[in-house]
Amino acid sequence: MTPRLRRRLVLALPWGWMALFFLVPFAFVLTIAFAEPSEGLPPYAPLLRWSGEATAVLQLNLANFQLLLEDPYYLDAYLRSLRVAAVSATLCLLIGYPMALAIARAPEHRRNLLLMLVILPFWTSFLLRVTAWIGILQDQGWLNGLLLGLGIIAAPIPLLYTDTAMYLGITYCYLPFMVLPLYATLSKLDPSLLEAAEDLGARPWRAFLQVTLPLSLPGIVAGFLLVFIPAVGEFVIPELLGGPGAQLIGRVLWTEFFQNRDWPLASALAIVLLAALVGPIALFQWRAGR
Amino acid sequence: MSFAERPGTAEPWRDPSAEPFLRIEKLTKRFGDFVALDEVSLPIYRGELFALLGGSGSGKSTLLRCLAGFLEPDAGRIVLDGQDMAGVPPYARPVNMMFQSYALFPHMTVAQNIGFGLKQEGAAKAVITARVAEMLAMVKMEGLGDRKPAALSGGQRARVALARALAKRPKLLLLDEPLSALDKNLREATQFELVNIQERTGTTFVIVTHDQEEAMTMATRLAVMDRGTLAQVGTPSDVYEFPNSRFTAEFLGTANILEGVVEGVEAEGVRIGSSELDFDILAEPAASKPLGSRVFVALRPERLRIERVAPGSALGDNRLVGRVRDIGYYGDFFVYHVVLESGKEVRVSQPNLRRRTERPVDWEDTVAVTWDRQASMVLPE
Ligand SMILES: Nc1ncnc2c1ncn2[C@@H]1O[C@H](COP(=O)(O)OP(=O)(O)O)[C@@H](O)[C@H]1O
Ligand SMILES: [Mg+2]
Numbered sequence: 227m228t229p230r231l232r233r234r235l236v237l238a239l240p241w242g243w244m245a246l247f248f249l250v251p252f253a254f255v256l257t258i259a260f261a262e263p264s265e266g267l268p269p270y271a272p273l274l275r276w277s278g279e280a281t282a283v284l285q286l287n288l289a290n291f292q293l294l295l296e297d298p299y300y301l302d303a304y305l306r307s308l309r310v311a312a313v314s315a316t317l318c319l320l321i322g323y324p325m326a327l328a329i330a331r332a333p334e335h336r337r338n339l340l341l342m343l344v345i346l347p348f349w350t351s352f353l354l355r356v357t358a359w360i361g362i363l364q365d366q367g368w369l370n371g372l373l374l375g376l377g378i379i380a381a382p383i384p385l386l387y388t389d390t391a392m393y394l395g396i397t398y399c400y401l402p403f404m405v406l407p408l409y410a411t412l413s414k415l416d417p418s419l420l421e422a423a424e425d426l427g428a429r430p431w432r433a434f435l436q437v438t439l440p441l442s443l444p445g446i447v448a449g450f451l452l453v454f455i456p457a458v459g460e461f462v463i464p465e466l467l468g469g470p471g472a473q474l475i476g477r478v479l480w481t482e483f484f485q486n487r488d489w490p491l492a493s494a495l496a497i498v499l500l501a502a503l504v505g506p507i508a509l510f511q512w513r514a515g516r
Numbered sequence: 517m518s519f520a521e522r523p524g525t526a527e528p529w530r531d532p533s534a535e536p537f538l539r540i541e542k543l544t545k546r547f548g549d550f551v552a553l554d555e556v557s558l559p560i561y562r563g564e565l566f567a568l569l570g571g572s573g574s575g576k577s578t579l580l581r582c583l584a585g586f587l588e589p590d591a592g593r594i595v596l597d598g599q600d601m602a603g604v605p606p607y608a609r610p611v612n613m614m615f616q617s618y619a620l621f622p623h624m625t626v627a628q629n630i631g632f633g634l635k636q637e638g639a640a641k642a643v644i645t646a647r648v649a650e651m652l653a654m655v656k657m658e659g660l661g662d663r664k665p666a667a668l669s670g671g672q673r674a675r676v677a678l679a680r681a682l683a684k685r686p687k688l689l690l691l692d693e694p695l696s697a698l699d700k701n702l703r704e705a706t707q708f709e710l711v712n713i714q715e716r717t718g719t720t721f722v723i724v725t726h727d728q729e730e731a732m733t734m735a736t737r738l739a740v741m742d743r744g745t746l747a748q749v750g751t752p753s754d755v756y757e758f759p760n761s762r763f764t765a766e767f768l769g770t771a772n773i774l775e776g777v778v779e780g781v782e783a784e785g786v787r788i789g790s791s792e793l794d795f796d797i798l799a800e801p802a803a804s805k806p807l808g809s810r811v812f813v814a815l816r817p818e819r820l821r822i823e824r825v826a827p828g829s830a831l832g833d834n835r836l837v838g839r840v841r842d843i844g845y846y847g848d849f850f851v852y853h854v855v856l857e858s859g860k861e862v863r864v865s866q867p868n869l870r871r872r873t874e875r876p877v878d879w880e881d882t883v884a885v886t887w888d889r890q891a892s893m894v895l896p897e
Contacts (some may be wrong), residue, residue, distance in 0.1 A: 427636035
């Protein structure tokens with residue numbers, strides 16, 4: 227086997243994986259997005275129809291996309307989702323950065339343990355952890371119980387089913403996605419750079435702002451995207467912890483798909499969401515690469 | 517090549533009334549149970565280029581980092597220009613450092629790197645720009661101010677690191693193995709330039725190195741460090757010509773060490789009977805030690821003469837006889853490894869004066885190794 231052939235075979239694996247589990251499903255979704263809804267199973271009409279003897283008619287239905295752009299209900303859901311994701315990612319950054327920095331500066335033999343503690347919650351079920359928050363936040367929950375017991379509040383404050391609870395849940399669940407890439411960049415930072423900054427007269431805080439922070443930008447971007455992207459489409463956490471009023475794109479999608487059984491509209495929603503995320507990120511990557 | 521005897525250079529360390537610019541007094545630094553610096557005392561004078569020389573782990577960097585303020589000593593004092601440095605953080609010390617890795621900020625241009633220190637002081641933009649231009653000219657890097665460090669060669673990076681460290685006109689510049697990343701030719705050229713810049717700016721330099729040649733050629737004085745202590749302090753020629761111990765004799769240059777007992781003081785000098793072979797070593801009377809004391813005598817290979825003799829030739833005063841086991845060819849000189857009757861090996865180096873065809877001494881020749889009385893360095897310890 228020539229080295230070139232071997233390299234191709236090795237590369238074929240990830241490409242094949244991508245093709246099988248991303249491109250093919252994506253093609254299905256894309257096809258359905260252009261179909262007409264119909265009664266039956268599956269609940270959409272085929273794109274290609276035979277008319278007469280030997281002519282096939284390709285009928286693309288753009289109505290779904292038109293609806294998404296025209297109905298402010300969908301646009302609102304998109305914008306609200308983007309905002310929720312952005313706020314959550316920012317919260318993760320604010321909490322995760324000091325954590326990552328502390329781990330990166332900890333003595334070497336303790337770093338692995340600290341990283342373990344960050345990852346450990348992943349070993350229990352995601353649903354279980356979110357449900358645990360319900361137990362903590364509800365009116366008769368631990369937090370209200372504690373505050374009542376200490377006499378800080380006279381009556382339980384409503385925490386569950388609010389935006390606060392939703393942000394709490396998302397930030398909590400996605401924090402490791404922020405900490406890990408930040409840690410990866412910060413631990414690679416040459417400590418003598420910081421010493422050089424201090425040696426040249428920068429107080430520790432200014433040394434941080436001028437050296438550590440700009441040099442950890444790749445980690446910040448990576449962590450932000452890793453939290454932001456899945457948070458945009460997040461369905462479970464807002465559903466379990468958030469208020470009933472907030473229509474996020476995840477819930478809209480779910481409703482269209484399962485309740486209204488409008489697969490074409492749900493697919494179109496997914497496509498637009500993907501385009502809205504991929505466009506800016508691709509642009510960003512391209513600019514960063516130059 | 518040596519800058520030690522620069523014309524007109526004052527030698528304040530020979531003047532007992534001279535006030536040191538930097539006083540290191542009984543400095544001790546421990547890491548857990550390990551003593552990295554053991555009561556190190558060292559006066560350094562204004563305008564010196566002082567070299568800390570020593571093997572890996574001898575405490576050179578630790579001493580330097582105490583001076584920079586990155587490490588707080590456990591005991592002792594550092595007084596710079598009359599100011600006690602205890603408790604003064606690195607950012608407040610009039611001391612700058614050129615790091616071994618250069619530690620250039622990769623996200624800043626060369627000019628921003630050099631101007632970084634002045635910016636921290638809140639200097640005006642125009643002042644910074646002017647100073648940066650001055651520093652770039654000093655290290656011959658005009659026109660490269662807009663480059664990022666990644667786009668520079670190793671030698672250029674070293675220059676930027678030097679310019680950055682000198683931009684704030686520190687009272688003391690610390691250099692931690694500044695040239696160890698450069699290849700030999702570039703390193704020698706840069707050493708020369710570093711000395712030039714040091715003389716022009718008049719800044720006091722303390723340079724750490726494990727390269728004895730570097731220390732010898734650059735330093736006004738040097739300290740040989742050994743396990744957290746200063747084995748010897750002096751000018752390069754003092755330490756080379758008058759090593760005070762086996763350690764410094766063997767660390768700085770190469771030395772053949774012979775052991776003996778002082779047997780008498782005669783007109784021609786001190787007579788030392790070798791403990792290993794049936795011959796006597798003669799040394800200068802100045803090296804006198806009490807009769808009967810055991811001493812080590814160090815012989816520099818380049819101070820020894822070598823000549824072919826008939827097998828069975830006799831030993832004598834300052835005369836050894838042995839067999840050439842190996843010849844090292846270095847281009848400009850040869851090193852002969854001569855095995856004595858006792859099995860001890862003596863190294864003799866000779867300049868390569870003739871072309872190779874006529875080597876006076878060859879492998880397996882029986883040779884006599886002789887030297888002058890002045891070449892016998894009796895070690896005080
Ligand atoms: N932060 C530290 N913690 C523990 N030991 C250290 C530390 N820094 C240096 N040492 C030890 O102190 C000794 C001297 O180190 P150093 O001053 O770096 O030596 P040199 O620069 O002469 O090679 C070494 O044995 C090293 O292992
Ligand atoms: Mg060192």
